[in-house]
Amino acid sequence: xxxxxxxxxxxxxxxxxxxxAMVLVALFIPAWTSLAHAxxxxxxxxxxxxxxxxxxxxxxxxxxxxTGAINAVTLITGFMMFAVTFSGGRxxxxxxxxxxxxxxxxxxxxTSLALASGIIAAYATAVICxxxxxxxxxxxxxxxxxxxxxxxxxxVVFGSLLRREVEGMxxxxxxxLVDVGLQSPLASGGTESAAVHLLPTYGTMQAATAAxxxxxxxxxxLAAQALWFAGAALLGLLAFHRRTxxxxxxxxxxxxxWPPGHRPPAPPAARAPSAPR
Amino acid sequence: MPRxxxxxxxxxxxxxxxxxxxxxxxxxxxxxxxxxxxxxxYGRREVLRGLDLDLRxxxxxxxxxxxxxxKSTLLKILSGELRPQRGTVRHGGRFGYCPQDVVVNDALTVxxxxxFFRVARGLPDLRHTAExxxxxxxxxxxxxxxxxxxxxxxxxxxxxxxxxxxxxxxLLDEPYQGFDWDTYQRFWDLAARLRDAGRSxxxxxxxxxxxxRLDELWRLRGGVLHPATAVPA
Numbered sequence: 001x002x003x004x005x006x007x008x009x010x011x012x013x014x015x016x017x018x019x020x021a022m023v024l025v026a027l028f029i030p031a032w033t034s035l036a037h038a039x040x041x042x043x044x045x046x047x048x049x050x051x052x053x054x055x056x057x058x059x060x061x062x063x064x065x066x067t068g069a070i071n072a073v074t075l076i077t078g079f080m081m082f083a084v085t086f087s088g089g090r091x092x093x094x095x096x097x098x099x100x101x102x103x104x105x106x107x108x109x110x111t112s113l114a115l116a117s118g119i120i121a122a123y124a125t126a127v128i129c130x131x132x133x134x135x136x137x138x139x140x141x142x143x144x145x146x147x148x149x150x151x152x153x154x155x156v157v158f159g160s161l162l163r164r165e166v167e168g169m170x171x172x173x174x175x176x177l178v179d180v181g182l183q184s185p186l187a188s189g190g191t192e193s194a195a196v197h198l199l200p201t202y203g204t205m206q207a208a209t210a211a212x213x214x215x216x217x218x219x220x221x222l223a224a225q226a227l228w229f230a231g232a233a234l235l236g237l238l239a240f241h242r243r244t245x246x247x248x249x250x251x252x253x254x255x256x257x258w259p260p261g262h263r264p265p266a267p268p269a270a271r272a273p274s275a276p277r
Numbered sequence: 278m279p280r281x282x283x284x285x286x287x288x289x290x291x292x293x294x295x296x297x298x299x300x301x302x303x304x305x306x307x308x309x310x311x312x313x314x315x316x317x318x319y320g321r322r323e324v325l326r327g328l329d330l331d332l333r334x335x336x337x338x339x340x341x342x343x344x345x346x347x348k349s350t351l352l353k354i355l356s357g358e359l360r361p362q363r364g365t366v367r368h369g370g371r372f373g374y375c376p377q378d379v380v381v382n383d384a385l386t387v388x389x390x391x392x393f394f395r396v397a398r399g400l401p402d403l404r405h406t407a408e409x410x411x412x413x414x415x416x417x418x419x420x421x422x423x424x425x426x427x428x429x430x431x432x433x434x435x436x437x438x439x440x441x442x443x444x445x446x447x448l449l450d451e452p453y454q455g456f457d458w459d460t461y462q463r464f465w466d467l468a469a470r471l472r473d474a475g476r477s478x479x480x481x482x483x484x485x486x487x488x489x490r491l492d493e494l495w496r497l498r499g500g501v502l503h504p505a506t507a508v509p510a
Contacts, residue, residue, distance in 0.1 A: 006396045014384040017422075090380045094438070097357060097374070100397035248357030248366065 003101060007108030014084055015112055021080045025120055029072050030127045036064040037131045047185040049214070050196075051206035051221050056185075058213045062132055066140070066208050067184050069124040070201055071176060073144050077117050078151035078158075078172045084109075085159025085236075086168055089243055096244035106240060109156075110233075117148035139211035139218065146225035147204030151176070153232035154200065160239030175200065185209070200228055309334055309446050309477050310355065310372075315364030316500075317350055324350050325361070326500030332446065332479055337472040337490065340481045341505060342497035348481045349377050351497065352450045355479075370445030377450040379435040383424030387415065387434055390423065391441065398442040406441040412467045413437060413460060429455035436464070440471075447471065447478045465490050 016022065040061040049056050096102050121144035125137055134140050154175065158168040183196050183205045196202055203225025207218045310332035317325040324347035332338060342348045353359035355366060356374035381390060391406055400406075410416045415433040423431055432455045439447065453464050465487065468478050472492070480491070488494050488505075496505035 003396060006393060010382075010385060010389060010393055013389070014382065017384040088382060090376075090378075091382045093358070094376075094380045095393065095397050098394055098397040098438075098442075099399065100393075246357045247354070247360035248368065 003104040011112040074151035077148040078155040081152040081155030113152040121145035136211040143207035156236035309369035311367040338493040339491040372446035373439035373444035375439035
């Protein structure tokens with residue numbers, strides 16, 4: 001427990017000292033969502049919500065606030081996780097090779113990602129709630145949380161695989177651009193293309209939109225978003241494992257259990273069922 | 278209990294004729310670090326070509342070599358950071374590795390680093406660490422964030438993290454980079470004290486200015502180790 005708590009504490013300290021991320025959370029989220037509400041016309045936009053099949057006609061500025069909030073929370077958590085992964089790769093390796101169990105390091109990073117995503121999602125939901133009243137604020141926060149977690153995991157993947165900081169930031173921004181841009185009801189009018197199902201925040205977009213303008217709970221879409229997170233987290237985990245591997249304690253290289261040129265031993269004949277005790 | 282990590286070992290290796298005797302000299306003694314026939318290449322460029330090394334307890338040894346000779350590659354292999362393509366590496370005790378680049382977390386203070394690594398190494402307290410910090414004059418920076426420290430002070434922390442658990446084997450890659458003259462002298466005093474306490478210390482550097490401080494000096498050239506002497510400063 002001490003190992004986990006120590007790693008989690010220092011992980012949170014590191015995030016808290018990422019001043020740009022803190023400024024983005026404090027100022028960018030309210031500034032962007034408030035601007036979207038104030039500047040975008042309030043005339044209705046009609047589109048079909050894929051998850052429910054129902055036609056929705058929300059105010060343009062309200063749906064823009066939701067897509068803008070998704071954009072903001074995903075990019076901020078993606079940036080935060082990318083920054084700590086990119087700059088901390090060798091430090092994590094040094095810790096692991098000094099005996100720090102990698103599972104505790106991973107759990108600590110997951111905790112700080114979940115905490116950051118939770119706070120940012122709740123904050124963005126609260127900001128939206130000051131402008132109008134979404135029908136299901138809890139589902140809206142949950143949808144933003146799942147999207148933030150997914151991009152946080154993507155940030156870990158980019159931070160592990162890319163060699164330059166600018167590459168990672170570019171990859172995150174472009175992913176978000178394509179992801180949110182293709183799904184945005186304002187841009188696509190609720191496109192019929194099945195390809196949008198595969199986008200990283202499809203579940204978040206469906207659940208958040210439904211939360212804003214319908215009374216339909218959409219646990220299936222939240223689960224789909226959690227699946228996206230799980231996939232990205234698995235990739236991040238593999239990258240972390242590879243980067244922190246100790247070559248001295250690695251297992252022996254794979255060897256055939258029989259000498260070359262010999263036939264493998266025949267599989268044992270079917271065993272008799274064991275006698276009842 | 279010593280750890281042994283078998284690697285793919287060739288059935289026999291015929292060393293180049295000129296290397297035969299040198300190798301025999303290096304190999305003929307028991308050590309806490311045993312390296313046998315380590316080979317490593319980056320693409321087609323072979324950096325280590327069947328390198329052997331024994332590091333005994335109570336020895337302060339140095340390895341020098343030109344830029345790109347493979348010194349850091351060798352230390353990365355010895356520390357477990359890099360897996361050699363062939364050969365065996367055996368360690369007889371806990372070791373500390375000070376990498377060439379300063380590997381610290383800029384967001385944390387010196388004290389937070391010490392706490393992090395104390396927990397990692399399962400140390401009950403930081404008494405030994407305090408002695409190392411005092412020897413390197415790092416104590417006064419304990420509450421500074423490492424991102425705000427000078428290059429030399431960051432290197433002191435880099436070195437302290439490698440020494441804080443009183444390792445039996447010390448692998449130090451250019452450990453005095455950025456040190457001022459006083460700190461440089463104190464580093465060598467510390468290394469000598471550790472040697473006298475029975476620790477094995479291996480210092481890797483690009484120049485052999487301090488050969489008189491070393492018990493053994495090797496030059497890494499052509500991917501293998503040769504006995505070496507100091508170069509004039």
